[in-house]
Amino acid sequence: MRVRSIRRDDLEALLALARSTGVGVTTLPANEERLGRRIEASLASQAAEPSPDASSFVFVLEDDTAGSAEGGAVVGICGLEGAVGGDEPWYNYRVGLSVHASRELGVYRKLETLFLTNDLTGSAELCSLFLHPDWRRNSNGSLLSKSRFLFLAEFPERFNSRVIAEMRGVSDAGGRSPFWESLGRHFFKIDFSEADYLTGLGQKSFIAELMPRQPVYTAFLSEEARAVISQVHEATRPARAMLESEGFRYNGAVDIFDAGPTLECELGQIRAVRDSQVLTAKPEDETSGRMWMVANRRLDDFRVCLAQTEPTPMGLPLTREVIARLGIEPGDSVRAVPLSSRTAGAA
Structure with missing residues (x-):
């Protein structure tokens, strides 16, 4: 197995991978034009002067069974962004706490709240991680994900010092997100899968136009929705555990669509970078x-x-x-x- 920089002739294989991801991998939409632009952005980043704002790299995992110099089947993908939110808004919910108290009535309540923010704008991001199910064995997933850390270690000047990873939140086999059903659907009137797809295409203006600007009390959400805040999709649990073993930690921010957690670590403190x-x-x-x-x-x-x-x-x-x-x-x-x-x- 070999991870390598993406090439233009990988587009067809990349599109096939995107079609098999399911809902929730926002940065890997099954859209040929969008994926083509990501390949071109990666190639342009290789030629650009070192700058986080000009860095958008994509890599593929190749099954090089024959050991050839040209390579074999593309079975996985991963990406790196030097600084998110530079040309389009970067939204998340910050999980907070609101205290309501009255001495006269003897009432003291602590209520969890969600604040719509752009706090993570400018962070470097680990993104677009996906491995075909047939190759989820023999350390392939670790190789695919952790290979990016060697790139960060080699070219740190191309990335912001804060590195984040948005983890896929909870949704069922049909693509239904309990968090979206309890909150987002009231403002968008579209399915979670459609909102997720539009975001992957870069059409994020509707978020700013329709999302409530006031804090959201999670007590108003369904019990099922509250239970999945900061939780990851079952298929994403190994990826979360791997990142946490490298030094990443949940930072209190969650995705505005499925409430998946954002993990964070300083670039120089990532185990594979540091060592x-x-x-x-x-x-x-x-x-x-x-x-x-x-x-x-x-x-x-x-x-x-x-x-x-x-x-x-x-x-x-x-x-x-x-x-x-x-x-x-x-x-x-x-x-x-x-x-x-x-x-x-x-x-």
């Missing part, structure tokens, strides 16, 4: 050790794959197959980090 090392690729016929992520350090053709290895004073032992997948030569420098802070081979 990554620049090492020399040392060719070996066989290698052993913990599972490491290894990246080729190139902006325009970034590649990451896994290798069971351990650094030595001479460099990082890698098989020639791994070296070929990374598109490097023996003796080139690589950036590497253990896939997990846990024991060998853990995902």
Whole structure:
């Protein structure tokens, strides 16, 4: 398996992936024009001067079973944004608390509230993570998601120092969100899936036009809606656990459509960023050790794959197959980090 920078000829495969995501992956709409623009934005970001405002990168996971230099089937996608909200509003709800008290009546009530804010504008974002269900095995999900941390470590000047990840909220198999049904539907009169799709296309003006500006008391919502605030979709639980193991924490912000939580971490405090090392690729016929992520350090053709290895004073032992997948030569420098802070081979 290999993660690499996206190319124009990946559009068809990317569209097929988008059609299989289901509801809730807002930044991956099944729209050919929108996805084409994302590919072009990624290619333009490679050529742009370092700036968070000009950074929008997309990567794909490739099943390179044959070990060819050209690659194989595209089975996953992930993305990075240097700074969100620069050209279109970035909304979320801030979960707060309101106290209502009266000494005369002996009443003291603490009520949870939701404030519509743009507090996270300017943050770097982990986005568009999706792995085809048939490939959710053998640490593929960890490789796909965590590969972005090596890119952040290599090119930190292209990203804001605060990194966020909006997690997919709770919805059922039919795409019904209990939070949306209890709140959003009263103001939009459209299905959650349609609102989610329009947001993915960048049509966010309707949010500002229709959403209530006053604090929302969650006590007015249904019990089912209150229960899913800051909770993630069942399929997203492993992704949340993985991010939390890397240092991300829930920051009190939730999505305005499905109430999924936003996780946050300072770029330099992400475990895989902080612990990554620049090492020399040392060719070996066989290698052993913990599972490491290894990246080729190139902006325009970034590649990451896994290798069971351990650094030595001479460099990082890698098989020639791994070296070929990374598109490097023996003796080139690589950036590497253990896939997990846990024991060998853990995902």
